[in-house]
Amino acid sequence: MHLVYALHRRSNNKNTSDASLASRPALVLPPSGVAIIMATAFVHSCCNTVSGSNPQRRLPKDSPAASTSTTRRRSRVNLASVARTLSSLVNAGRVREAASLFESTKKPDTFLWNLMIRGYADAELYEEAVHAYRRMRDAGVWADHFTFPFVVKSCANSSSYDDGLRVHAKIIKVGLDSDLFICNSLITMYSKFGLLSAAERVFDEMPARDGVSWNSLVDGYVSNGEGWRSLVCIKHMQEAFGVKLDWFAITSALSACSLELRLEQGKEIHCHAVRNGLESDIKLQTALLDMYCKNGDMVYADRLFGSMSRRNVVTWNALIGGYALNDEPLQAFACAIKMQDDYMIPDTVTLVNLLPACAELRSMDHGKAIHALAIRKGFLPHLILETALMDMYAKCGDLKPSELLFEKMTEKSLVSWNAMIVAYVHNGRNSEALQLFLHLQEGPLGPDVFTISSIIPACAELASLQQGKQIHSYVLRAGYGSDSVVLNSIINMYARCGDLNIARQVFDRMPCRDLVSWNVLIMGYAIHGHGEAALELFSAMKDAGLKPNQSTFTSVLTACSITGLSDEGWLHFDSMQQEHGMSPEIEHYGCMVDLLGRTRDLRAAMDFINKMPLVPTARIWGSLLTAGRNNRNIEVAEFAAEQILRLEHDNTGCYVLLSSMYADAGKREDVDRVMSLMTQKGLHRTAARSLVEFDGKTCSFVNGDKSHAQSDKIHRVSSVLSRKIGEAACDPGAIFDPIDAVTKRANSPSRHSLRLAVVFGLISSPVGSPVLVKKNVRICNHCHRAVKLISGFSGREIIVGDTKIYHHFSNGTCSCGDYW
DNA sequence: TTAGGGTTAG
Numbered sequence: 001m002h003l004v005y006a007l008h009r010r011s012n013n014k015n016t017s018d019a020s021l022a023s024r025p026a027l028v029l030p031p032s033g034v035a036i037i038m039a040t041a042f043v044h045s046c047c048n049t050v051s052g053s054n055p056q057r058r059l060p061k062d063s064p065a066a067s068t069s070t071t072r073r074r075s076r077v078n079l080a081s082v083a084r085t086l087s088s089l090v091n092a093g094r095v096r097e098a099a100s101l102f103e104s105t106k107k108p109d110t111f112l113w114n115l116m117i118r119g120y121a122d123a124e125l126y127e128e129a130v131h132a133y134r135r136m137r138d139a140g141v142w143a144d145h146f147t148f149p150f151v152v153k154s155c156a157n158s159s160s161y162d163d164g165l166r167v168h169a170k171i172i173k174v175g176l177d178s179d180l181f182i183c184n185s186l187i188t189m190y191s192k193f194g195l196l197s198a199a200e201r202v203f204d205e206m207p208a209r210d211g212v213s214w215n216s217l218v219d220g221y222v223s224n225g226e227g228w229r230s231l232v233c234i235k236h237m238q239e240a241f242g243v244k245l246d247w248f249a250i251t252s253a254l255s256a257c258s259l260e261l262r263l264e265q266g267k268e269i270h271c272h273a274v275r276n277g278l279e280s281d282i283k284l285q286t287a288l289l290d291m292y293c294k295n296g297d298m299v300y301a302d303r304l305f306g307s308m309s310r311r312n313v314v315t316w317n318a319l320i321g322g323y324a325l326n327d328e329p330l331q332a333f334a335c336a337i338k339m340q341d342d343y344m345i346p347d348t349v350t351l352v353n354l355l356p357a358c359a360e361l362r363s364m365d366h367g368k369a370i371h372a373l374a375i376r377k378g379f380l381p382h383l384i385l386e387t388a389l390m391d392m393y394a395k396c397g398d399l400k401p402s403e404l405l406f407e408k409m410t411e412k413s414l415v416s417w418n419a420m421i422v423a424y425v426h427n428g429r430n431s432e433a434l435q436l437f438l439h440l441q442e443g444p445l446g447p448d449v450f451t452i453s454s455i456i457p458a459c460a461e462l463a464s465l466q467q468g469k470q471i472h473s474y475v476l477r478a479g480y481g482s483d484s485v486v487l488n489s490i491i492n493m494y495a496r497c498g499d500l501n502i503a504r505q506v507f508d509r510m511p512c513r514d515l516v517s518w519n520v521l522i523m524g525y526a527i528h529g530h531g532e533a534a535l536e537l538f539s540a541m542k543d544a545g546l547k548p549n550q551s552t553f554t555s556v557l558t559a560c561s562i563t564g565l566s567d568e569g570w571l572h573f574d575s576m577q578q579e580h581g582m583s584p585e586i587e588h589y590g591c592m593v594d595l596l597g598r599t600r601d602l603r604a605a606m607d608f609i610n611k612m613p614l615v616p617t618a619r620i621w622g623s624l625l626t627a628g629r630n631n632r633n634i635e636v637a638e639f640a641a642e643q644i645l646r647l648e649h650d651n652t653g654c655y656v657l658l659s660s661m662y663a664d665a666g667k668r669e670d671v672d673r674v675m676s677l678m679t680q681k682g683l684h685r686t687a688a689r690s691l692v693e694f695d696g697k698t699c700s701f702v703n704g705d706k707s708h709a710q711s712d713k714i715h716r717v718s719s720v721l722s723r724k725i726g727e728a729a730c731d732p733g734a735i736f737d738p739i740d741a742v743t744k745r746a747n748s749p750s751r752h753s754l755r756l757a758v759v760f761g762l763i764s765s766p767v768g769s770p771v772l773v774k775k776n777v778r779i780c781n782h783c784h785r786a787v788k789l790i791s792g793f794s795g796r797e798i799i800v801g802d803t804k805i806y807h808h809f810s811n812g813t814c815s816c817g818d819y820w
Numbered sequence: 821t822t823a824g825g826g827t828t829a830g
Binding site: 117144183185186210216313319321322348383386387415418448450 | 822829830
């Protein structure tokens with residue numbers, strides 16, 4: 001406006017007063033781009049007149065030198081005036097009008113190019129900024145120390161990795177690689193690319209650094225999830241270099257404390273902010289609030305929030321997110337209501353923060369209401385909101401809306417892909433998760449550490465050793481071979497897929513083992529029935545200086561119970577409280593009930609449950625049911641089943657186990673009663689399925705399966721083996737098998753899915769090699785007895801994983817000691 | 821004319 005005012009004044013009589021000009025309505029209107037261009041043209045003419053008014057410097061009109069000199073001078077003056085106009089437009093954020101003026105300018109110089117590139121960068125038109133730089137270079141105009149910070153920033157924000165590297169090379173070539181501003185922008189660029197070592201290299205090679213250099217590196221660490229390195233860097237900058245923490249450093253430090261869950265350090269930084277008079281800044285207060293929320297101190301967060309004199313939507317969102325994060329979903333919703341009383345309008349972040357609260361409450365109604373609100377407010381499509389919605393639906397157990405959202409997303413980030421993969425895994429749809437993982441690899445987005453950590457458990461659940469090996473190979477190729485989170489998942493996967501030897505090899509070769517690594521391997525030994533080895537590993541873990549946690553004891557007590565190491569089990573259970581000051585949790589009590597059941601002391605098991613300081617769950621009564629079943633004590637089993645069904649009326653496993661017991665005891669009427677009760681409740685027994693891998697493929701068998709290409713041979717061999725091990729055709733167990741009782745069809749144990757899978761494994765693999773089979777339900781008595789005998793007869797090791805443990809059948813015996 | 825996070829998804 002001032003510019004037009006000035007221009008207008010020049011175009012009119014010199015005697016025109018400011019007051020009279022101010023009274024003209026045209027002057028108070030904002031200048032349009034065209035008006036400015038026209039005005040600029042007018043200024044050119046004025047300037048030309050002025051420059052030609054000095055008779056002392058005038059050259060003969062026909063002189064070539066005079067002509068050239070005049071042209072140059074005119075050109076300089078033109079550019080200077082364009083620059084003023086262009087600068088005004090850029091500063092006003094009117095980048096399109098600035099571009100129009102720029103394009104109409106002949107031979108723009110470095111200064112004008114810089115202005116234009118800055119205009120694009122300020123308007124977040126980063127790709128256009130980079131394009132303008134390319135045009136500048138092609139036009140032969142020299143880029144200077146002002147040009148590069150804008151260009152580097154634009155490369156960083158447009159994810160133009162190749163351009164970024166080319167620009168850096170150019171900076172080195174023109175000798176500007178020591179410039180403070182350029183180096184600072186390069187640190188940020190490399191951090192945004194996730195190339196922290198490149199950012200560090202730029203930082204290290206700087207001849208001089210300022211606070212921005214340090215803050216940029218610290219921020220780079222934080223934004224790449226390297227909270228610890230960020231805190232180390234902050235300490236170093238303060239102590240070794242005497243750099244004071246400013247607003248930026250404090251906010252980065254607070255984020256680092258959130259990442260590393262360092263509440264005490266966060267409080268120290270809070271004190272530092274107070275000492276430096278920054279505590280009244282609303283942004284800093286919100287950052288502090290966020291730090292307290294992320295560290296789980298909602299009491300302090302609430303107190304800080306209450307003390308704030310001013311709050312905005314961001315502040316409210318931080319508090320809502322805090323309550324949702326800290327498992328206080330109702331408080332999160334209460335805040336969302338209160339914020340509206342405070343005249344704050346919920347935005348996309350508010351809704352994104354509320355969705356985990358819906359998931360926590362398992363309240364699809366709340367989730368759907370938020371979804372509807374997002375649609376009504378026109379927030380969709382929105383990448384983060386859609387991903388959060390997908391996650392909410394999946395956690396509420398409804399995958400269909402998640403799939404629809406994912407399918408229809410106009411833009412998908414890697415986080416969206418990961419969320420969908422996790423959604424499948426958490427809902428037991430492991431095959432779909434694996435398919436999606438393969439699909440992801442076909443596109444431009446590569447899997448990251450989250451993807452890998454999500455997909456490995458799917459392989460573990462599918463018990464697909466081949467798939468697991470392929471994922472392991474991918475992990476090594478993709479450079480995640482030293483990531484302890486990923487490697488821990490891989491150890492678990494190998495153990496759950498039945499190959500404990502490879503699990504051990506991965507563990508032994510880990511560059512850095514954490515507590516989880518030990519816990520996972522101890523559990524691996526436990527589920528394979530190698531109790532002694534698990535306890536040896538536990539001792540080695542303590543010798544290595546690691547302190548056991550609750551999960552360690554779950555693994556150790558599981559090992560003791562599965563292997564029947566009663567004395568050791570009680571020793572470790574007691575040591576939890578006496579030596580390590582831990583209160584046993586429900587899982588630990590469950591292991592002890594298993595242990596008591598295994599020692600056949602059902603009375604002690606019942607007393608133990610009655611004296612437990614925790615309310616028994618279905619898992620505890622399930623252990624008692626198993627104990628009753630393995631000790632052939634129908635009364636105890638019935639009592640346990642009653643307790644389970646009181647807590648979980650749809651527990652099909654409970655019905656099946658009880659009916660199996662009745663069948664073993666020859667109580668045909670009770671079998672019928674239990675099975676009809678199941679039918680009345682609309683429950684269905686899980687169809688048994690056994691998997692065995694052959695030639696890199698998983699072969700699946702159901703009971704009586706005849707779909708396999710070699711079915712005739714498999715059934716024939718199974719019948720022969722059945723006879724060889726002396727399995728009677730009229731086995732009383734077979735007659736009263738609940739499957740037969742319900743289906744009323746002949747289904748001899750020799751045709752059970754496990755038997756078919758074992759036989760196929762035996763005939764399709766090299767003589768002497770072990771056979772590995774995975775089963776989706778527990779092994780029935782007949783198959784357990786038969787596979788023991790088959791292992792003796794064939795001289796082969798047969799490994800069968802059920803839903804809980806691995807049975808190693810060898811020389812006619814099973815590692816479970818006939819208790820499972 | 822140059823560099824820098826308050827809250828959000830896996």
